[in-house]
Every structure is written in C-alpha cells, then in structure tokens.
Amino acid sequence: MITFLKQYFKDIYQAISSLLKGMKLTGYYFTHHKEIITQQYPDNKSTLVLPERFRGEVVMLHDENNEHACTGCSACELACPNGTIKIINKFEVNAEGKKKKAIDAFVYHLELCTMCNLCIVACPTDAIKMAQTFEHSVFDRSLLTKQLNKPNSKLREGVE
Amino acid sequence: MFEQVSTSENGELVINVGPQHPATHGVLHLLITLNGETVTKLEPNLGYIHRSIEKMCESLSYRQFIYTTSRMDYLSSHINNHACALTVESALQIEIPERAEYIRVIMSELTRMASHQLWWGAMAMDLGALSPFFYAFRERESINDIMEETCGARLTMNYFVPGGVMYDLHPNFVAKVKEFIVFFKSKIDEYDELLTGNIIFQNRMKNIGIISKEDAISYGCTGPTARGSGVSCDIRKIYPYSIYQKLDFDEVIEHGCDSFSRYQVRMKEMRQSLKIIEQLIDNIPKGEFQAKTKAVLKLPKGEFYTRVETARGELGVYIVSEGGTSPYRIKFRSPGFSNLSALEHMVKGHKIGDLVAIMGTLDLVIPDIDR
Numbered sequence: 082m083i084t085f086l087k088q089y090f091k092d093i094y095q096a097i098s099s100l101l102k103g104m105k106l107t108g109y110y111f112t113h114h115k116e117i118i119t120q121q122y123p124d125n126k127s128t129l130v131l132p133e134r135f136r137g138e139v140v141m142l143h144d145e146n147n148e149h150a151c152t153g154c155s156a157c158e159l160a161c162p163n164g165t166i167k168i169i170n171k172f173e174v175n176a177e178g179k180k181k182k183a184i185d186a187f188v189y190h191l192e193l194c195t196m197c198n199l200c201i202v203a204c205p206t207d208a209i210k211m212a213q214t215f216e217h218s219v220f221d222r223s224l225l226t227k228q229l230n231k232p233n234s235k236l237r238e239g240v241e
Numbered sequence: 242m243f244e245q246v247s248t249s250e251n252g253e254l255v256i257n258v259g260p261q262h263p264a265t266h267g268v269l270h271l272l273i274t275l276n277g278e279t280v281t282k283l284e285p286n287l288g289y290i291h292r293s294i295e296k297m298c299e300s301l302s303y304r305q306f307i308y309t310t311s312r313m314d315y316l317s318s319h320i321n322n323h324a325c326a327l328t329v330e331s332a333l334q335i336e337i338p339e340r341a342e343y344i345r346v347i348m349s350e351l352t353r354m355a356s357h358q359l360w361w362g363a364m365a366m367d368l369g370a371l372s373p374f375f376y377a378f379r380e381r382e383s384i385n386d387i388m389e390e391t392c393g394a395r396l397t398m399n400y401f402v403p404g405g406v407m408y409d410l411h412p413n414f415v416a417k418v419k420e421f422i423v424f425f426k427s428k429i430d431e432y433d434e435l436l437t438g439n440i441i442f443q444n445r446m447k448n449i450g451i452i453s454k455e456d457a458i459s460y461g462c463t464g465p466t467a468r469g470s471g472v473s474c475d476i477r478k479i480y481p482y483s484i485y486q487k488l489d490f491d492e493v494i495e496h497g498c499d500s501f502s503r504y505q506v507r508m509k510e511m512r513q514s515l516k517i518i519e520q521l522i523d524n525i526p527k528g529e530f531q532a533k534t535k536a537v538l539k540l541p542k543g544e545f546y547t548r549v550e551t552a553r554g555e556l557g558v559y560i561v562s563e564g565g566t567s568p569y570r571i572k573f574r575s576p577g578f579s580n581l582s583a584l585e586h587m588v589k590g591h592k593i594g595d596l597v598a599i600m601g602t603l604d605l606v607i608p609d610i611d612r
Contacts, residue, residue: 092440095440096440096441099438099439099440099441100439100441102434102435102438102439103372103434103435103436103439106431106434106435107372118379118382131389132389132390132393132411134389134390134391134392134393134408134411135389135393135394136393136394160304160305161305162301162305162306162308162309195308195397196393196394196397197305197308197397197399198393198399198407199304199305199308199399202402202407211393
C-alpha cells in the first residue's frame with residue numbers, strides 16, 4: 082500500500098515537473114515578442130514581397146509599344162497537361178504582301194491551371210511568365226477565362 | 242462532426258469516424274466496432290478523395306505526368322517527383338549532372354524534415370497539445386520559404402524534371418539553408434523539451450499500438466512505421482539511389498514496436514536529415530543543372546520500376562511502356578496504403594481514445610492512400 086502511494090505521488094510529481102518544463106518554453110515565447118513570426122496578412126499587403134519565381138498565374142509580357150513576343154507556335158499549348166491554354170491563330174498580310182502567322186487570341190483558363198510551370202519552360206521566345214498575384218477569387222467563374230494578349234497588340238519585330 | 246451510431250446484434254456498438262473528422266487528417270472513413278470502450282474491429286473505408294491519378298497519367302506525356310504525383314503525398318512532393326524522374330531517366334538511360342543530383346538530395350531531405358515537422362505538430366494536436374503545432378509550423382515555414390524562392394511553390398513544386406531540375410538554385414539558397422540548419426538545431430532540442438520528455442505524453446505512447454517485427458513485414462509496412470518495429474527498410478540504405486551511397490548517415494531503427502518507438506524514429510530522422518544536408522550544402526558542384534534531353538520523350542517498350550524513400554516509407558513507381566509518348570499503365574506503390582492496413586492490428590484491444598494517438602504515429606496522408 083505504501084509503495085503504491087509512493088509511486089502514485091511520484092507519478093504526479095513527475096507529470097507536473099515535466100509539464101512545467103514545457104510551460105517554461107511557452108513562458109519564454111510569451112515574454113519574447115520579437116521571436117514571433119506571425120504575419121498579419123491582409124494588413125501587411127503593401128509590404129508583402131513574394132519571390133520572383135513564385136507561380137501565381139500566367140501572364141504575357143508586353144512592352145511600352147504594346148508588343149509581345151508570342152509567335153503562336155503552340156509549344157505551351159502542347160506542354161500543358163490540363164488544356165489550360167488555347168491559342169487561336171490568324172494570318173496577317175504584311176507590307177510585302179506575304180502572309181504571316183500571328184496570334185489572334187491567347188486564351189488562358191485560370192480555373193484549370195495547376196501552376197506546374199511547364200508552359201513557361203516550353204516557350205521558345207519567353208513571351209509568357211508567371212506573375213506573383215495570388216488572390217484569384219472572383220464571383221463569376223467566367224471571369225477566370227482570360228485573354229492574355231492585350232487588344233491591338235502586335236508581335237515584336239525580330240522575334241521568330 | 243456527425244457520427245451515425247448503430248448497435249449490432251451482440252450488443253457491440255458500431256460507429257463511424259469520418260469521413261469528415263479532424264483526427265483523420267483528411268477524408269478517411271473508419272468503421273469501428275466497440276465493445277464498451279474497447280475497439281474490437283476496425284474497417285477503413287477509402288475512396289473519398291480518389292482522383293484516378295494513375296489513369297490520368299496514361300493520357301499525359303512523360304514530362305507532364307510528374308506534376309500529378311505532387312498531389313499524392315503532398316507533404317513529400319519533391320520525393321514523389323524524384324521517384325518519377327528517376328524512373329523515366331533509368332528507362333532512357335539519361336546521365337544526370339552531378340549538380341542536379343546534389344540539389345535533388347538537399348531538396349528531398351528538406352522535404353523530409355518539413356513533413357516530419359508537420360507530423361510532429363499534428364500528432365501532438367491529436368493528443369490534445371495545441372502549442373506544438375504552432376512551433377512545428379514556425380520551423381516548417383522557414384523551409385517553405387526556401388522552397389518558394391527556388392522552386393516557385395510551397396507545396397506542389399514540380400521542380401524535378403527528367404534530366405535534372407527545372408531551375409538552377411536561387412542565389413540566396415545556400416545561405417538560407419545554412420541559416421536554417423543552425424536555427425533548427427536549437428529548435429529540435431526544444432521539441433524534445435516540450436513534448437518528448439513529458440511523462441503524460443510518454444504514458445499515452447508507450448506500450449500502445451504494438452506491432453511486432455513479423456507483423457510489420459507481413460502487412461507490408463515501410464518507413465518509420467516499420468523501422469519502429471525493428472525492420473530495416475530504408476531504401477536510401479538498402480537500395481541506394483541518386484548519391485545516397487556516398488553520404489554518411491544512419492538508418493534509424495527502434496525496437497520498441499510501440500507508438501513511442503515510431504515517434505522516436507521520426508524525431509531522430511530529422512537529425513539525420515540535418516546531417517545529410519550539412520554534408521552536401523558546402524560541396525554543391527558547379528555546372529549544368531539539367532541534362533540535355535529530347536523535346537519529346539519516348540520510353541522504350543518494357544516495364545520499369547523505381548523506388549524511393551519518402552517521409553512515410555517506400556514509394557514505388559511502375560511504368561509499363563508500349564514505346565509511345567505516354568505510359569501504357571502506371572502504378573504507384575504508396576506507403577500510406579500498406580501502413581493503414583496495419584492500423585486494425587495495432588488498435589485492436591485498445592481504448593477508442595488511443596485510436597487517435599496510434600493513427601497519429603502512422604502519419605497517414607489520405608490523398609496518398611487513395612490517389
């Protein structure tokens with residue numbers, strides 16, 4: 082009986098002492114506010130910096146003359162595992178009277194995209210890249226289908 | 242949480258745990274027969290997150306199918322991608338640049354640590370200790386930041402491609418990993434102080450969920466689950482792939498066969514992962530990060546199998562090729578599935594309160610089981 086009681090109180094002592102050891106750590110962080118790394122997300126939006134490689138969505142790069150580098154070769158369309166990209170081509174007649182292939186619409190379905198980055202790797206002219214945007218929620222699903230080439234944009238000269 | 246309760250003929254109680262239950266860490270449905278508080282029968286019911294990844298892979302090319310495996314065991318996505326890339330490379334006999342091998346192993350070990358950290362926090366939360374979860378996620382966050390900078394994603398990386406890795410390392414990578422090693426070494430002692438030494442915690446783990454060495458082998462358990470029962474099954478040691486044979490690390494084996502041994506295997510594995518990264522981080526060779534491969538990969542006709550050690554156990558990738566651009570059949574041997582099959586053996590005869598503790602030590606990821 083006495084040994085049982087001894088063991089019983091020893092167990093209680095051990096349990097409380099090991100609990101206190103853990104509580105010591107909790108107490109340490111309670112008094113050291115600088116080691117807390119929680120980010121106040123919507124409030125820190127203006128200072129939030131995402132790495133340049135972060136994959137948020139596919140965008141097409143346009144320069145100041147509203148020109149892009151997409152030749153409409155469909156390499157990205159073939160590389161995509163989910164059918165996210167659809168390129169609609171048209172034929173333009175240039176000044177010399179020659180027919181030239183150009184993109185009419187670069188359709189991008191954000192709702193199907195898994196951000197695997199295979200299209201960016203496949204692009205031979207670096208016309209598309211991943212943007213750092215990540216807040217994609219919208220009220221209408223159709224808003225997620227985007228046309229990446231801007232209206233009246235042209236193929237940059239010299240890009241083959 | 243909604244539980245449908247019914248009584249069977251001999252007075253035993255049949256209850257459903259899940260599919261929506263916080264302790265199952267996913268959509269796992271367990272049909273439990275109880276005699277009083279003691280579990281007499283346990284039947285896992287799967288299929289709630291089946292996405293037919295294996296079937297999807299049959300219509301994808303050998304470059305495209307790798308991204309789907311990030312979504313199987315999402316906590317060790319790098320290692321899953323590694324298995325797929327290795328299978329394609331061994332079939333095509335592509336030589337990988339040494340730099341890519343080093344990057345791959347460092348990334349895999351970082352993933353293993355991040356996975357074990359999440360397991361540690363989630364398991365403590367299952368037992369009712371909430372604060373370890375926050376500590377674990379603090380360290381995991383710094384690994385995720387390292388990953389995000391180099392790979393561009395935090396969970397579903399798709400960074401390993403056939404022939405090497407997708408991008409070269411970010412200039413900050415080496416410095417950040419070194420910083421992390423120093424940071425984590427002090428924190429892992431904190432983990433032990435907070436939880437491992439706690440007597441209440443130990444009493445809930447010791448002599449609970451026992452599976453003998455023979456049973457672990459016959460159920461096909463792998464990874465820390467089997468190593469906690471004394472089975473030597475680390476693929477990195479017994480069938481070394483990549484550059485693991487060059488590295489100096491120990492296979493962690495515990496002989497307790499109970500929940501606490503499985504816990505200790507994972508805690509010690511984190512230290513081993515740190516040891517591996519320390520050996521590699523200063524010696525990353527310069528050079529190419531990706532071998533030159535053809536634009537369209539065509540595997541020769543035949544069957545190819547590769548296995549790797551993920552954070553949960555052995556992952557096998559089996560590809561049957563008919564010579565085309567996409568596989569004829571793909572089969573993934575996932576560690577979670579066989580580890581789950583041993584759950585009934587471990588739980589039988591224990592109280593229902595211990596079920597969650599035992600399930601926590603198995604480290605189940607449900608999308609990995611269902612695929």
